[in-house]
Amino acid sequence: MSAGGQSQAMFFRARAARQAGDVGLRRTLQKARPLFVGKRAKGIAGLAADGLGFGALRTACADIRRRVVDDLDVWLEIFEERARATGAEVLWARDGAEIRRHVLDIAARHGVTKAVKSKSMLSEEAGLNEALADAGIRPVETDLGEYIVQLAGEAPSHIIAPAVHKTIHEVEALFAAEHGRPLQARSSADIPAMAREAREVLRQHFLSADMGISGANFLIAETGSAALVTNEGNGRMVTTLPSVHVVITGIEKIVPTLEDFASLMRLLPRSATGQTISNYVSLLTGTRGAGDGEGPEKTVFILVDNGRAALAGSDFADMLRCIRCGACMNHCPVYFSLGGHAYGWVYPGPMGSVLTPLYTGIENALDLPHASTGCNQCGVVCPVEIPLPALMHRLREVQVERRLRPLAERLGLGAWGWLARRPTLYRLVVRLAARYLRWLADDSGRIRVFGLAPGWSAGRDLVPPSGPTFLERYAARKKD
Amino acid sequence: MSARDEILGRVRRGLGKGDAAGRRAKAEALLAAPVRGPQPAIGGELVARFVARAESLTSTVSRVAAASEVPASVAAWLAAQGLDSYCVATADVGDLPWSAAGIAAAVRSAQDADMVGITGCYCAIAETGTLILLSGPETPASVSLLPETHVAVVPAERVVATMEDAFALLRSERPGFLPRAVNLVSGPSRTGDIEQTIVLGAHGPCRVHIVIVGDAPAGAR
Ligand code: SF4
Numbered sequence: 001m002s003a004g005g006q007s008q009a010m011f012f013r014a015r016a017a018r019q020a021g022d023v024g025l026r027r028t029l030q031k032a033r034p035l036f037v038g039k040r041a042k043g044i045a046g047l048a049a050d051g052l053g054f055g056a057l058r059t060a061c062a063d064i065r066r067r068v069v070d071d072l073d074v075w076l077e078i079f080e081e082r083a084r085a086t087g088a089e090v091l092w093a094r095d096g097a098e099i100r101r102h103v104l105d106i107a108a109r110h111g112v113t114k115a116v117k118s119k120s121m122l123s124e125e126a127g128l129n130e131a132l133a134d135a136g137i138r139p140v141e142t143d144l145g146e147y148i149v150q151l152a153g154e155a156p157s158h159i160i161a162p163a164v165h166k167t168i169h170e171v172e173a174l175f176a177a178e179h180g181r182p183l184q185a186r187s188s189a190d191i192p193a194m195a196r197e198a199r200e201v202l203r204q205h206f207l208s209a210d211m212g213i214s215g216a217n218f219l220i221a222e223t224g225s226a227a228l229v230t231n232e233g234n235g236r237m238v239t240t241l242p243s244v245h246v247v248i249t250g251i252e253k254i255v256p257t258l259e260d261f262a263s264l265m266r267l268l269p270r271s272a273t274g275q276t277i278s279n280y281v282s283l284l285t286g287t288r289g290a291g292d293g294e295g296p297e298k299t300v301f302i303l304v305d306n307g308r309a310a311l312a313g314s315d316f317a318d319m320l321r322c323i324r325c326g327a328c329m330n331h332c333p334v335y336f337s338l339g340g341h342a343y344g345w346v347y348p349g350p351m352g353s354v355l356t357p358l359y360t361g362i363e364n365a366l367d368l369p370h371a372s373t374g375c376n377q378c379g380v381v382c383p384v385e386i387p388l389p390a391l392m393h394r395l396r397e398v399q400v401e402r403r404l405r406p407l408a409e410r411l412g413l414g415a416w417g418w419l420a421r422r423p424t425l426y427r428l429v430v431r432l433a434a435r436y437l438r439w440l441a442d443d444s445g446r447i448r449v450f451g452l453a454p455g456w457s458a459g460r461d462l463v464p465p466s467g468p469t470f471l472e473r474y475a476a477r478k479k480d
Numbered sequence: 481m482s483a484r485d486e487i488l489g490r491v492r493r494g495l496g497k498g499d500a501a502g503r504r505a506k507a508e509a510l511l512a513a514p515v516r517g518p519q520p521a522i523g524g525e526l527v528a529r530f531v532a533r534a535e536s537l538t539s540t541v542s543r544v545a546a547a548s549e550v551p552a553s554v555a556a557w558l559a560a561q562g563l564d565s566y567c568v569a570t571a572d573v574g575d576l577p578w579s580a581a582g583i584a585a586a587v588r589s590a591q592d593a594d595m596v597g598i599t600g601c602y603c604a605i606a607e608t609g610t611l612i613l614l615s616g617p618e619t620p621a622s623v624s625l626l627p628e629t630h631v632a633v634v635p636a637e638r639v640v641a642t643m644e645d646a647f648a649l650l651r652s653e654r655p656g657f658l659p660r661a662v663n664l665v666s667g668p669s670r671t672g673d674i675e676q677t678i679v680l681g682a683h684g685p686c687r688v689h690i691v692i693v694g695d696a697p698a699g700a701r
C-alpha cells in the first residue's frame with residue numbers, strides 16, 4: 001500500500017499513461033484476461049446442470065444484500081448483540097486512523113510482536129501494515145499473492161489476485177532476496193517448487209505469530225459469526241493458530257441467515273475464479289470453547305465505516321451490496337489495458353472507479369468515473385446486480401453539479417448550451433465550422449493537427465465533415 | 481459521541497426511515513424463520529454425486545462397508561502413496577482399530593511435524609463435494625490443516641444434498657450453538673498466485689483422501 005492508505009487516484013492520468021506504456025505488464029495482463037473470463041463462464045454454465053439459472057440466483061443474492069443495506073442500522077445492532085453473546089468483542093471505527101488505533105491497542109494489551117494476516121481490504125484502506133511496523137510489530141501477509149506484493153513493497157493490483165501483474169521472474173527475484181538464497185533461472189515448471197518454498201517460510205510465521213488479522217467475506221447476523229473464504233488455507237491458519245484474532249471488516253458485510261450465506265456462496269466463488277466452491281469456507285464464532293486446546297482466546301471484530309455509512313439511502317447505496325468478487329474488473333477492457341495500480345487506491349476496476357471517489361472524496365478522484373468505455377460488461381457479470389456504469393455516470397453528474405470539472409470543459413459546455421438554445425445562430429455556426437474544418441484538411445483530405453484538441457489529434461487524424469450539415473439535410477428531406 | 485453511535489446515526493440519517501422497533505421486529509422474524517434461496521436439483525444418489533464432485537476437486541475417494549474396515553483401507557492407501565503410517569487423529573475416529581492395521585494414530589492436536597492427519601466429519605455436501613468439520617476438544621481443527629495429507633472418514637448416511645441441508649442438520653442437532661470454527665473443506669489447498677498457475681498444497685494439505693463408510697441407499701436422506 002502507498003503510505004498510510006493515501007489515495008493516489010488524483011494522478012490517474014499520469015499513472016495510466018505509465019502503466020499503458022509498460023509492455024511487459026500488458027503482456028502479463030493479456031495472458032491473464034482470458035483465464036479469468038473463461039473460468040467464470042464455465043463456473044456460471046455449471047449452474048444450469050443443477051437446474052439453477054444465473055438470473056434467478058443473482059436476483060436472489062441481490063435481494064439478500066438489498067435487505068441488509070435497506071435496514072443496515074438494525075442489522076448492525078443485531079450482529080453486534082449476537083457476536084458479543086458468543087464472547088467476541090465488537091469495536092467500531094470511523095476511519096483508517098481509528099482502525100490503526102484499535103489494532104495497536106489490542107496488540108499492546110496482548111504483547112504482540114508478530115501478526116499474520118489473511119487478506120483484508122480494510123487493512124489496505126487503513127495502511128495498517130506501516131502502522132504495525134512503526135510500532136515494532138511485524139506484519140506478515142500470508143495469501144501468496146499478498147505476500148509477493150508485500151515483499152515488493154507494492155499494493156495489490158487486483159482484489160482476488162493481488163500479484164496478477166507480477167511475472168515469475170519478478171517473484172523469483174523477491175523470493176531469492178527475502179529467503180536469503182541465490183537467484184535461479186525459473187520457468188513455469190518451477191511454480192510448484194516456488195509455492196512450496198513460500199509455504200515453508202510462511203508456516204514458520206504462522207507458528208510464531210501472536211495475532212491473526214483477517215477480513216471477513218460476510219458477517220452472519222443470525223449467529224454473530226465471520227465467514228472467511230480462501231483457497232490457500234491461510235484464512236484457517238490465521239484464525240486457528242494465534243491466540244488473538246482480529247476481524248477488520250466494513251459495516252456493509254452483513255448477511256442475515258446461514259441460508260442467505262449459502263445462496264451467496266453459490267455465486268461468489270463462481271464469479272471470482274469460476275470455482276463451484278472455494279477450498280476453505282470457515283464460519284468463525286466467538287473464541288475457543290471450554291476444553292479446546294487451540295483457537296484464539298480473544299476475538300475482536302472491528303466494524304468500519306470509512307465512507308460507507310454516508311452511502312446509506314444515497315444515490316450510491318447500490319454499491320454497498322458489493323461482495324468483492326472481482327468479476328467486474330475481470331471483464332473490464334480498461335482494467336486490462338492499465339492494470340490495477342493505475343487506479344491509485346485499494347480498489348481497482350469498475351468497482352474501484354465507483355468506490356474510490358465515494359470513500360476518499362469525489363474531488364480527489366475526478367478521472368476514475370471517466371475511466372470507462374460504457375460497455376457495461378461489469379454490470380452484466382456483477383452477481384448482486386450493481387449497475388456500475390450508471391453509478392459512474394451519476395458520479396460524473398455530481399462532478400458537474402459541484403463544479404468540479406476543469407474550467408475549459410465548463411466554459412466549452414456552457415458555450416455550447418448557450419448556442420444550442422438559439423437554433424438560427426446554431427445552424428449558422430455549424431455550417432461555418434464544417435467549412436472551416438474542410439479548409440483545415442490537407443491534400444489527403446485529413447486533418448493532421450487539430451489546434452482545438454491537440455492531444456486528441458496527436459495519435460490520430462480527424463476526417464473533416466463532408467457535404468451539407470445534418471440540419472440542412474433534414475430540412476431538405478422534409479420538403480420532399 | 482462514540483464511534484458506534486456516530487456511525488449508526490449516520491446510517492439512520494441516510495436511510496431516513498424511523499420506526500426502528502418495527503424494522504427490528506421484521507428482521508428478528510426473518511432470523512426466526514430462515515428462507516432458502518433458489519435450490520439446486522441434486523438428482524440421483526447423493527453419495528455418488530459427492531464422490532464425483534470430491535474427485536473433480538482432486539480429492540481421492542475409497543469406499544468401505546463398515547467402520548471397522550477403515551484402518552486397513554487407509555493403511556493400503558498410505559502405503560500406495562509412500563506415506564508414513566504415523567498419523568495424528570481426532571478423537572471421533574480415535575477408537576477405530578488403527579494399530580491392527582499397522583497405523584500408529586496419536587489422538588491430539590496437530591503439530592508442524594505431523595505428516596498425516598485423520599479426521600471424521602460432521603457431515604458432507606453432495607452438491608459441491610465438501611466436508612464439514614466442526615472444531616472442538618475432540619476434533620481440533622489443526623488435524624485437517626497442518627499435515628500435508630488429510631484423510632477424512634465420512635459415514636455415507638451423513639452425506640446431505642446442499643449447504644442449506646447441512647445447516648439444517650446443525651440447527652436440529654446443536655440448536656443455538658456453533659463451535660468456534662465450522663470448516664467447509666473442498667479438496668486440497670491451492671494457489672494460483674504465481675502467473676495464474678494452479679498449484680496444489682498452498683498452506684493447508686496437498687492431498688485429501690476420503691473414506692466413505694457404508695452404503696446409503698438412493699434417496700435415503
Ligand atoms: S461490483 Fe459486483 S462484480 Fe464488482 S466486485 Fe463488487 S460484487 Fe463483484
